[in-house]
Every structure is written in structure tokens, then in C-alpha cells.
Amino acid sequence: MAGTDARAIIEVRNLNSFYGQRQVLRDISFHVPAGKVTVIMGVSGCGKSTLLRHLIGLKPTGPGQIFVDGKDLAAFDSREMEAYRKRIGVLFQAGALFNSMTVQDNIAVPLRVHTRLAEPTISIMVRIKLHQVGLTRFGDYMPSQLSGGMRKRAGLARALAMDPEILFVDEPSSGLDPITAAGLDDLILELREAMGMTLIVVTHELESAFRIADQLIVLDQGRVLAAGPPESIRESRDERVVQFLSRRADERARDQEGYLAELLAAAGGRDRS
Numbered sequence: 673m674a675g676t677d678a679r680a681i682i683e684v685r686n687l688n689s690f691y692g693q694r695q696v697l698r699d700i701s702f703h704v705p706a707g708k709v710t711v712i713m714g715v716s717g718c719g720k721s722t723l724l725r726h727l728i729g730l731k732p733t734g735p736g737q738i739f740v741d742g743k744d745l746a747a748f749d750s751r752e753m754e755a756y757r758k759r760i761g762v763l764f765q766a767g768a769l770f771n772s773m774t775v776q777d778n779i780a781v782p783l784r785v786h787t788r789l790a791e792p793t794i795s796i797m798v799r800i801k802l803h804q805v806g807l808t809r810f811g812d813y814m815p816s817q818l819s820g821g822m823r824k825r826a827g828l829a830r831a832l833a834m835d836p837e838i839l840f841v842d843e844p845s846s847g848l849d850p851i852t853a854a855g856l857d858d859l860i861l862e863l864r865e866a867m868g869m870t871l872i873v874v875t876h877e878l879e880s881a882f883r884i885a886d887q888l889i890v891l892d893q894g895r896v897l898a899a900g901p902p903e904s905i906r907e908s909r910d911e912r913v914v915q916f917l918s919r920r921a922d923e924r925a926r927d928q929e930g931y932l933a934e935l936l937a938a939a940g941g942r943d944r945s
């Protein structure tokens with residue numbers, strides 16, 4: 673298991689996934705070690721977000737299985753699923769904050785929905801989370817008043833509100849400048865160090881992936897291309913892995929929107945000529 677002796681908290685076994693007739697994940701298998709950072713990476717459209725949706729129980733599995741603490745996620749009854757959802761936190765790509773609420777009210781949402789804690793207790797817990805993500809002074813700000821990096825941190829604070837054992841993070845660095853992105857990576861590592869949290873991070877950012885991962889799962893067209901500790905991926909002689917790593921370096925600054933803009937500019941240029 674990726675060169676680590678940690679217990680597997682999640683095991684994915686021969687998972688396949690479909691949207692209608694279209695297969696997007698093929699025979700995916702890997703372990704998620706407890707208390708470590710597992711990074712799922714790959715180019716856009718390779719199936720990272722779909723895999724994440726399976727792992728958090730938003731998309732039914734099959735064929736194939738996902739085991740949580742040895743128990744098949746597909747066999748969870750509603751009570752077990754609710755218990756699992758309480759054990760996990762999710763930071764979605766866009767942060768998904770409620771724009772009409774202050775940052776502190778956003779963070780309080782899971783506590784108000786899932787617990788019967790009194791308001792003074794909730795207020796203390798919210799302040800702890802704000803402190804944890806470095807936003808102590810920004811509790812009464814509206815999301816629109818925050819920078820992109822601060823919004824991500826606020827989203828992270830909300831994902832941490834219930835003190836999850838497992839935290840899923842979708843594209844932490846997307847839309848952030850490199851320094852802000854590195855700050856978020858440090859925060860992720862701190863959660864592992866200080867809280868012993870299990871983290872599963874989805875990213876297409878090579879640099880960030882290598883900085884934070886204990887284990888890397890590289891997806892390519894819905895299959896696991898390589899899995900293991902970062903050093904074993906970096907040293908891999910598998911031609912497809914080498915190609916993937918070099919291609920990613922070339923494409924670092926070229927996200928989908930940039931690519932589309934280039935195409936449109938090129939088409940515009942042709943029209944004018």
C-alpha cells in the first residue's frame with residue numbers, strides 16, 4: 673500500500689463507472705491509508721471528479737466496490753450512510769459558500785444542521801475553525817468581500833466544521849496564484865500533521881500534487897496509470913507515466929478556458945485575414 677504501513681480506511685476494488693452507456697472509470701483499484709494524503713491526479717476529463725463522487729457516496733458504485741473500514745459502501749443503510757457523511761468533510765472545487773451569509777454563518781451551517789449544539793458552543797467552534805484556516809478576523813465578512821484564496825479557506829473551515837476524520841478536497845489550487853495555492857497546500861499538510869486527518873485530494877496541478885502527496889494515483893482515460901509514493905511515480909520508467917509528467921509540465925498554464933480562448937482567437941484571426 674504505497675510504501676506505508678498505515679491501515680486502509682477506504683479500499684476501492686475494481687470500480688467501473690458509467691454515465692448512461694458511456695464508461696468513464698475502468699477497473700479502478702487502490703487503498704486510501706489512514707492519516708495520509710492521497711492525491712488523485714490526471715488531465716481534465718480523465719474521471720477524477722467522478723471517482724470523488726463515488727467515494728463520498730454521491731454516485732452509486734457498480735460494477736466494482738468501495739469498502740469503508742472493510743464494509744461495502746453500496747450495502748450501507750441510510751443510518752450507516754448518514755454516519756459516514758458525518759465522518760467526512762468535502763471542499764468542492766468552487767468552495768460552494770452561500771453568498772447571502774457571512775463567513776461565520778457559512779461555517780456554522782453543518783453544525784446547525786447536524787448537531788443540537790447550543791449557539792454559544794457553535795460560536796466557539798466556528799471561531800476555532802476560522803483560526804485554523806487563518807481567517808480569524810474575517811468571520812463577519814460576506815464571501816464576496818474575500819479573495820479567491822480566502823474563499824477557499826472559508827470553504828475549508830466549513831468542511832472542517834464537524835471535525836471530519838476524512839477530508840475530500842476537489843482541486844484546491846484551481847484559480848489561485850502559485851503563492852496562495854502553496855499556502856493552501858501547507859494548510860492541507862498541517863491537517864495531516866496536527867489532526868492525523870486522512871485527506872483525499874483531487875488535482876490536475878502537478879506541482880501541488882507532488883508537494884502534498886504521501887500516495888499518488890494517476891488516472892488516464894478512466895484507468896489507473898500509476899499508483900504509489902511520489903518518488904516512485906517521479907522515477908517511473910513507464911513511458912506513459914513519463915509522457916504524462918512531461919505533458920503536464922507543458923500544459924501547466926493551459927487550462928481548458930485558456931485553450932478555448934486560444935482557439936477562438938485563432939479562429940478570429942483567420943476570419944480577419
Ligand SMILES: Nc1ncnc2c1ncn2[C@@H]1O[C@H](COP(=O)(O)OP(=O)(O)OP(=O)(O)O)[C@@H](O)[C@H]1O
Nearest residue numbers: 691694696714715716717718719720721722723876
Ligand atoms: N453528469 C455527467 N453526465 C455525463 N457525462 C459526464 C458527467 N460528468 C462527467 N461526465 C464525463 O465523464 C468524464 C469524466 O469526467 P470528470 O468530471 O470525472 O473528469 P475530471 O478528471 O474530474 O475532469 P476535470 O478536471 O475537468 O473536472 C468526462 O468525459 C465528462 O465529460
